Amino acid sequence: MVSQFEIAVFEGDGIGPEITRPTLDILNALATDAGDYGFTFVSAAAGAAHYAKTGEALPAASMKIARRSDAILLSAMGLPSVRYADGTEISPQIEIRKALDLYAGVRPVRILPGQRTPLKLEGGQPVDFVLIRESTEGLFHTQGCGEVEQDEARETLRITRHTSEKLFRFAFDLAQKRKASGLGAGRVTCVDKANVFRAFAFFREIFDGEAKAFPDIVADHAYVDATALWMVEKPWVFDVMVTENMFGDILSDLGAGLMGGLGMAPSADIGDENAVFQPCHGSAPDIATQGIANPFAMLLSGAMMLDWLGTKHNNPAMVRDAKSLERAVDRVVADGVKTTRDLGGTATTQEAAAAVLNALRASR
């Protein structure tokens, strides 16, 4: 019997539609080849262009599609030229994270042989770690409702025991899964600023409490400033790191930089019921409509979606295809021939995506 999955698709703004199309094509091709799972993609309108047209950034109908779907695939939303009256950008993706309680932001950082990186990786140490960014509270708690007076502005950092416990359990579970598959050493690092802020001492105390339930995993701590330094100096020491929303926002862009740019960085925002899969980059309006956007971060996000759905629904073909898709992207990046301009190549979005599909089929 074929397992059918409904996927809410937010094409979004800027390069969004350009990188979404080939991703859906490749996911469909994988499903057709596998024969035991399939997708129904349901388009959901939202974003800055939609707001400019209708006055609504995230229509209730789109939120309904997102809520009932098996998974959500989102490209990028927001345009610097379209803003709310208070000057902030349109970012429905943050509203979706909060509405669906997607507390665990998963940001993998992998640097493969042949991949462009500003690091000098002498000795060829593999870099493969996962940053977990709490995605519903932290310093984003007062997003859109911070207080601004004449000479003073205030935003609030919020850390709750309930969300932190779930977040840390997610991080420890992931470390166990990575250890079992030979990917990581079995270590979770809590990244905070517990030496300065009471809220982070609280965060750390909850982390230490949860760690007790995972005696096979090493639990340690690092301050966020030192972590930024070590991500550049010795990124191979990390396995799973877990942190607050704003720290995670900043460190995940640093991680993307280590991987050769935002065009290589996938992500997932996962809750107890729902999950959104989207590239770390924005809508890149400077290159939109030119057909030169790098589709790899979006394709790798699609691979994360396959893995999550396959694990959740006990479908080994999907888990296998997630790995195959990730490896196919890796091979195209390592070859360096069919890569887009941001990776030093000359391929168009379509050519780069076609190379991934060829690599997938060649591996069968």
Ligand code: ATP
């Ligand atoms: P946001 O705040 O919405 O995350 P941003 O301000 O960080 O967005 P991006 O839209 O991510 O900005 O773009 C930053 C730079 O990276 C731009 O020069 C853009 O062209 C480039 N870029 C982002 N994504 C891609 C991609 N998929 N392919 C090629 N270049 C990209």
